[in-house]
Amino acid sequence: MPPTSPAIEDYLKTVYAHTEWQPDPITPKVLADALGIAPSSVTEMVKKMAAAGLVSHVPYGAVRLTEAGLARALAVVRRHRLIETWLVREMGYAWHEVHDEAEVLEHAISDRLLEAIDARLGRPARDPHGDAIPAADGTLASEPWVLLGDAPQGHSGAVIRISDRDPAVLRLLHDLGIGPGTVLTVTDVSTETITVQAQGAARRLPAEAALAIWVAA
Amino acid sequence: MPPTSPAIEDYLKTVYAHTEWQPDPITPKVLADALGIAPSSVTEMVKKMAAAGLVSHVPYGAVRLTEAGLARALAVVRRHRLIETWLVREMGYAWHEVHDEAEVLEHAISDRLLEAIDARLGRPARDPHGDAIPAADGTLASEPWVLLGDAPQGHSGAVIRISDRDPAVLRLLHDLGIGPGTVLTVTDVSTETITVQAQGAARRLPAEAALAIWVAA
DNA sequence: CCGTGCCTTTCGGCGTACCGAAATATTGCT
């Protein structure tokens, strides 16, 4: 019976989310910024979580999920994304409205209710933004992908996923009609922007946007 | 902007619930027992709530909701009962399974989501047990009623509401096919039991059950 | 190779909400 709490779940989720977009492990500072809390609080909590076997951490080093921590993190992410999907599909929320609500509900919903929601939604593999929803056993939908920002000229593939980190990027892509499923072809790459062919039109995207998009490899 | 917290909401809800079945105000001891916490904790919290203007309380006296406290309590009760109704009507819960889930969710759901649930359910006036659901403006469905235990011989009326305090009573009534809407006629009253005519059959109910049922006056 | 600046940790402290033990008030009974 490993110990847990809403606060610990938030740490786990944040550490995990970092690994989804970033290859190197998260540092305490980045973790503190992402959670909106003071670095000293992170030191303390990370120590507690390391003692509980959820993360590994050496002083002045980065924070990594252990196997147990990863399992927990996936469970939290599953909750979060299922709730978001449910809010959008059944409760009339727009995508950008769901985050705060899910943030709270993910700590409040029982396994029983989560299962009922999952069943109602038909056990979706991805949420409305293309983020993979871990299954109850921790397995994840995964297709080969590349960051649009890393794709070579000529590369073509459907959008799999869009980061919801930056609302401005979200709005831009929404306005351009680019969402999960949209097929993009990279026509030109420069330092600042990347140009793609999308639904017959050429679109110039800033680097921030290109780094927020996964396309099929 | 009066201060609040899940703990305070639980106190408010419990004080309010007491007044629904009991004419005299709740004492700290009863409050402590209902909340499952130590009396000393109640003293402390009640003092805080009195300072916040949510309850009135003189040392060694009972606890009463102020107008502000009542408004808050009704809001919490509204959340709780709407969530219970939703769990039963849409999420496949049986009545006796909803309480714990609602207990947690009532502190987690936003006004926005509550409104969506209320709308989906068609703005119900009572939950599956007949408990009145306060409207968003604090108004309550109310029909004249008497406790079955107080009803005179010959009294007849539909069951409006059944207390969910005692699961044994709940089960008994369920087994007898008595629920909200069932028309009862009191045929005999004694100290220990009350006999009613329900759907053509005579039923003898223990006093605990008779005190858990509201019937139309 | 050393110092400056950023990162991380340590330390003392705070607010919330709870507890048990002990002191005090109230109430009911004779």
Place this chain on the structure above:
DNA sequence: AGCAATATTTCGGTACGCCGAAAGGCACGG
């Protein structure tokens, strides 16, 4: 009225999760 049982409050203490200030470590540029 007096006393015992019960209710309530006071008091010191705990766990959690956060903070800011200050101390300590680290890494890069000159």
